[in-house]
């Protein structure tokens with residue numbers, strides 16, 4: 001079996017802790033400024049995070065967008081256990097569903113046209129069929145709902161290696177992983193969204209190596 005170098009063992013406790021510890025770096029002010037700049041601050045009642053990991057985006061988004069319902073989907077049940085702990089401890093939301101699913105093998109079990117904000121962070125490069133995945137995610141959006149994808153998008157290996165090294169990754173590991181983690185450019189992600197029928201597709205750089213793309217369901 002060829003190992004997917006864009007993907008780690010997300011059942012491993014140390015890796016889960018690493019994702020928790022790096023959250024504030026990955027979802028800092030530049031991320032929120034880019035997201036709010038693209039989608040505004042209006043209320044989003046139902047928020048779904050595809051590949052939610054430990055659920056910290058769901059927690060923050062619930063507060064920022066005054067959500068009432070949360071959906072977290074991930075193939076790692078260990079990540080979802082952590083998400084449950086954070087949602088319970090850090091929000092007052094009682095209506096949440098956490099679903100174990102492998103997006104490469106199963107159909108997304110969310111009612112069509114029911115979601116106001118569908119989010120995917122640092123995950124699109126891990127799925128086998130990004131177009132099929134974005135098609136399915138788009139199908140969950142109600143009219144006026146938005147899809148937002150945040151991922152590594154650098155086309156520049158040296159900058160990627162430098163940034164990841166600053167964050168503690170060994171340079172040779174960063175170099176090896178560059179084509180897998182920066183698998184899609186922002187243009188690619190916008191194209192997936194347009195092909196899925198989303199409209200007003202826009203994007204923004206978050207920093208030298210990360211970007212955010214959004215599309216609207218009309």
Ligand SMILES: C[S@@+](CC[C@H](N)C(=O)[O-])C[C@H]1O[C@@H](n2cnc3c(N)ncnc32)[C@H](O)[C@@H]1O
Pocket residue numbers: 007010019023050051052053054073074075076079101102103104120121122123126127128
């Ligand atoms: C890099 S982590 C990002 C977690 C979270 N979105 C964040 O930004 O903190 C990627 C997550 O996607 C999940 N994932 C990767 N491939 C998946 C797949 N094919 N189906 C479902 N979940 C997947 C992993 O289990 C992991 O929790």
